[in-house]
Amino acid sequence: MTEQDIKEIKALLATTKHIVIVPHKNPDGDAMGSTLGLCHYLIKNNHQATVVVPNDYPDFLKWLPGHEDVIIYESDKSNVENLIEKADIIFTLDFNAFHRAGDMELPLANSKAIKIMIDHHQQPDHYAKYMYSDVGMSSTCEMVYHFISKLGDVDAIDGAMATCLYAGILTDTGSFRFPSSTSTTHLVAAYLIDKGANHSEIYNAIYDTNSYERLQLLGVALNNLRVLPEYKTAYITLSQEELNAGNFRKGDTEGFVNYGLSIKGVIFAAIFIEHKQEGIIKISLRSEGDFSVNEFSRENFEGGGHTNAAGGKSDLSLNDTVEKFISILPRYKHTLNP
Numbered sequence: 001m002t003e004q005d006i007k008e009i010k011a012l013l014a015t016t017k018h019i020v021i022v023p024h025k026n027p028d029g030d031a032m033g034s035t036l037g038l039c040h041y042l043i044k045n046n047h048q049a050t051v052v053v054p055n056d057y058p059d060f061l062k063w064l065p066g067h068e069d070v071i072i073y074e075s076d077k078s079n080v081e082n083l084i085e086k087a088d089i090i091f092t093l094d095f096n097a098f099h100r101a102g103d104m105e106l107p108l109a110n111s112k113a114i115k116i117m118i119d120h121h122q123q124p125d126h127y128a129k130y131m132y133s134d135v136g137m138s139s140t141c142e143m144v145y146h147f148i149s150k151l152g153d154v155d156a157i158d159g160a161m162a163t164c165l166y167a168g169i170l171t172d173t174g175s176f177r178f179p180s181s182t183s184t185t186h187l188v189a190a191y192l193i194d195k196g197a198n199h200s201e202i203y204n205a206i207y208d209t210n211s212y213e214r215l216q217l218l219g220v221a222l223n224n225l226r227v228l229p230e231y232k233t234a235y236i237t238l239s240q241e242e243l244n245a246g247n248f249r250k251g252d253t254e255g256f257v258n259y260g261l262s263i264k265g266v267i268f269a270a271i272f273i274e275h276k277q278e279g280i281i282k283i284s285l286r287s288e289g290d291f292s293v294n295e296f297s298r299e300n301f302e303g304g305g306h307t308n309a310a311g312g313k314s315d316l317s318l319n320d321t322v323e324k325f326i327s328i329l330p331r332y333k334h335t336l337n338p
């Protein structure tokens with residue numbers, strides 16, 4: 001994002017606009033925190049701004065300030081299509097290719113609104129007039145802070161914005177433990193705390209609201225965990241049957257993949273989750289160090305993401321997906337065993 005871009009965006013935002021803010025499908029903490037944080041900022045500046053999510057998001061995020069005004073495309077299509085039709089500006093946050101917005105792909109691609117991208121994933125598409133894309137950033141929430149700062153407006157950040165942005169930084173950095181959290185990330189977090197983000201309450205709201213069923217499901221997942229020492233790899237499977245027995249709710253499996261990575265010596269972890277209704281296996285991949293799960297996912301599982309955290313999918317059965325996974329590991333043996 002150049003100085004000129006900032007100048008133009010400032011001019012654009014100088015008068016009231018109709019604005020739609022969209023995160024990726026299956027929104028996570030960073031997606032919800034960044035869109036809601038930005039929405040508060042825009043509303044405060046007299047814009048008509050709305051957060052529209054492609055599909056529903058987990059209950060553990062349904063306390064974020066402004067969550068009650070979020071519109072879910074999946075269950076309110078015509079309303080959303082009207083909003084998109086009327087929009088002067090569409091912000092796309094925490095994703096960088098329209099297909100990542102699921103069923104909203106077409107309405108977004110067909111829209112004449114000015115697109116502004118704020119995102120930290122690799123290999124962005126070039127659909128946006130204004131692109132703030134930085135793969136070095138901890139989170140889109142941190143980028144929303146920097147965006148507001150580039151507009152010269154950090155003083156406008158209030159408690160609601162600070163809470164949303166802090167929540168997304170917290171979740172996307174794994175509570176500040178991933179290499180992507182820099183000293184600047186911590187300075188931004190400190191600033192947000194000064195502006196009213198209660199770090200302890202935010203942590204509790206996100207991580208200390210487990211249901212008994214979720215912990216039981218974690219038990220099943222850990223029981224299914226397998227380790228392949230020669231590839232420094234661990235993987236977990238969860239079948240639809242196991243999810244149903246555990247009364248699965250959206251978001252329940254969030255973070256499970258990290259247990260594989262926490263094993264001493266393991267640098268590559270995967271979780272394969274069966275989604276019978278969609279007819280796919282959803283895959284989450286994590287790594288430590290230089291092994292790029294973004295590349296691995298792009299090459300084998302129609303996905304992508306970051307070097308150390310990526311997602312993908314498979315149309316095969318759960319067993320066949322795992323077999324495919326195991327069969328391709330030898331190709332990566334030299335990178336997994338440097």
Ligand code: 5GP
Pocket residue numbers: 024094100121283284285302303304305306309310311312313
């Ligand atoms: P998660 O495993 O938590 O769903 O996702 C990890 C990271 O990969 C997130 O940054 C997410 O946005 C990205 N991601 C997840 N699934 C996909 C996918 O199917 N395609 C792409 N390109 N990125 C994904």
Ligand code: MN
Pocket residue numbers: 030031094120139140172
């Ligand atoms: Mn993110």
